[in-house]
Amino acid sequence: MNLKNIHIAYFIGIGGIGMSALARWFNHNNVVVKGYDKTSTKLTAQLITEGMEIHFEDDISLLPEELNTFNHNALVVYTPAIPEDHRELNFLKNLGYEPKKRSEVLGIITENKFTVAVAGTHGKTTTSSMIAHLLKVAALNCSAFLGGITVNYKSNLLLNENTDEENIVVVEADEYDRSFLTLHPDIAVITSADADHLDIYDNKANMFDSFKAFIGKIANDGRLFINESIADNLLEDVRTNVSIDRYAYNGNHTFANNIRILDGDFVFDFSCPDGQIKDLRLQFPGYHNLENAIAAISVARYLGVDEAHIRNGIETYAGVNRRFEYIVKNDKFVFIDDYAHHPTEITAFIQSVKAIFPGKKLTVIFQPHLYSRTRDFAEDFAESLSLADEVFLMDIYPAREEPIEGVTADLIFDGLAVKSKARCNKKDVLDKIKAVDLEVLATIGAGDIDQLIDPLKQLLKVDYDVE
Template structure:
């Protein structure tokens, strides 16, 4: 399949973070682009403002005339979240349209490029965003498909500007649904390979086998930057001639030295096989983000970015929305939002938050994501969330899943040891905040629709800071 064979691009599920990045890429390349999504969101509204036509009703009347009249020249891009009974999908299948998953299209886009792929059950969005920022700031023309909104770019897409030479692409390599197996990177980072998506993989062993397959697809002469704390079997199928560099905060070929916190800034040096760099200053808090930065720095070093440019890139990196995102400060209170939805991610976030505010009362609002993940990791969720002084658990966000009998947020709540804990609906949350203002640091955590509470909570805290009702 060649992209040159298509003139019109239609997206089923255009509002997803990964789908919208590809839609933006096609639009920037001059393709007419349309799409369907279930609901209007800030992301779909942004696509519409950029000139992409989006509709929100599953109805054949919304299929564009160009798509209906030019079947052979239309590429349909599909997200796995589209249900089997979707009318538009059924029509396009029955009429023989070319339909490809998002991951397949990403594989085609990157096939002829110099590709940096960032994989991992956690950390890949932040790490790929830092890589893209370091290269872009250093003047290396690259495109990047990101799994979150980069604050520096105000987008999940970066488009390279160089013409007439091999394109460099940074891409988030998603393990969900084995999507990353469409990629054949020149440089790969693997930040983690902890059990997750067991609804897809069944068990940890199958997840490990799939990561092994991804790593085996690194091109000969390429480089793997592998977190020291991952399973030692991940490299069992690696191709001969691929350089393996292991890293972590304290152990491996690449390490961090002299790490200390000044306010919100994490200051540190790095020691890597490519050379040492002193006095790095990261404004995105979190020990895990320092480790993510170390991996990104080694990619930049491998691509011959000078140390001074790396220092400048790190200090100017502003982060990714919903990753340790400071939403509000005032009246002695701090409000932070984070996308963490796996126990390991929550543990890293909470530990870093505690390091920043060691003596402050911490209230956490968490929305579990997926019934299967809640069922499989209830004990681990409870342990990581028990670091909060007060915990509010919201109902499970189902995403693509149907309810599972007996699996509710209560199975986590019953195991949590925080002195104050409660189970609320989203609608009850603001009332809870109004009755209980006894906290110094507030955090919203989760990957579902908890983000719709961010603005109402910010508004509540702003009014509270001025004594307004």
């Protein structure tokens, strides 16, 4: 497919974080962009202000006129989260269109560009955005397709003014639905490979096989940066011509040492076999984010970024929305929002919060994401959430799934071992939170729990000096 011949791009599920980045790329390249999503959000509102036409009903009559007959200069892009019986999608298929997954189009865009692809069941959004920031600080010519809205750039798409002259493209490589196998990385990073998406993979072994296939997609003489904790499992029986670097925040090859917390920031030394960078300061907290920084620094050094630019880039990196995002931080009260939706992520997040605010009571509001994930990891969720002092557990956010008989948030709730716990939903959570004393509050989850942030700020405004 020659993307230069595309005059209109239609996105089914345009409000997704990855889909919207792709939509923005086409819009930037003077392609007419239109789309559908089932829900109006702040992100879809922003896309509309950028000139994209979006509707929110699955209605064939709302399709762009340009698509009502087969159009060779049109591209239809869809997200795998769209149900099979979606009317618009099936109508367009019947007209002769061959809708492309987001990952397929991303593969086409990056096929002839030097590509840094960041994969992993968690950590990929932070790591990819951090790599892009380090390259931007060093004035290297790069673009980035990200899975979150960066605080530094207020976007999930970073571009040079002339995309035809991009030397490097940084992409987030999504393992869901094996999407990352459409990419052609020159450099790959694998941050983690915990069991997840078992609705797709059935078991962890199948998921590992997919990551091994991703390693096989790396260009000959390319480079792989892999978390030390998963390297042996993923590299077993894998034949590759790429160079391999192992990293971990407390590892044996490339790692962080002399770690300390100063005023909520993580200060550390970066160490690798051929050098060291002392006293780096990361204002984006969390031990898991420190590990992501080790990977990002490793990639930047490999691409020629010098110590001064790395130091500046790490210190000025402000993070990604909903990744350890401080909503309120004062002497009286702290409110943090985080996207964590897997037990491993929740454990890393809570441990980091406890380290930064020792002795403070941590109250967590958690919204489980997907029936299948709740079913598969209920015991692990209960264990990770029990690291908090107080837990308010919301109903499951279904996303793309239909209910599964017998699967509710009670599977997690019954296993919670905390001083205080309560079940709640979006209608009563505010009343329940109002009735407790708060020191550190965290909202956690990948669903629509972020819609509670503004109401919570208003609720707590007087009692906790919330601005």
